[in-house]
Amino acid sequence: GTKWTFAFAGPGFFDAVGMRAVQGRPLSNVGHAGEVAINESLARALFGNADPIGRQLGMNPKEPMLTIVGVMKDARQISARDRGIGVAYLPIRRYGRVTLAVRLASPSLAQTASVRQQAQTILGDVQAGPATTIAQELERSIARERLTSGIALFLALLVVAIGCVGIYALMTY
Secondary structure, X not given: OXXXXXXXXXXXXXXXXXXXXXXXXXXXXXXXXXXXXXXXHHHHHHHOOOOOOOOEEOOOOOOOOEEEEEEEOOOOOOOOOOOOOEEEEEEHHHOOOOOOOOOOOOHHHHHOHHHHHHHHHHHOOOOOOOOOOHHHHHHHHOHHHHHHHHHHHHHHHHHHHHHHHHHHHHHHO
């Protein structure tokens, strides 16, 4: 089994994050409910070398099948370390809770009313949550790894200290 996830994309999402279509096209700006774009890893896992454009993909047995309109270049999705994870990109307007990525000239602009107003225009009736920067999201995604490495460093220092005490005790004996 291939590891895969899904993400939501709205108008200009792929341009904002610097992803390009390898085959086909990104999702349309109106976000037709029956469209889906997938990344190269998911296309390779599901279809091998066959052309995935126009084929059907089922995300949920209770929902209608989605038509693949594009294959996007692979990009990291879950953490800074992930590689080869399949991703299905769904239209943002279909779902109630999503993450909206916006490229700004300055990180301090993320909190301004004009940016939130523009985001609300894109999201329509979807409720907007707190605004964060990509740097903050990246920091949050590696917090667990930092904690693990901090604990490992503490244990290593403890082992070295116990070893030094042992050597000192052996030498004084």
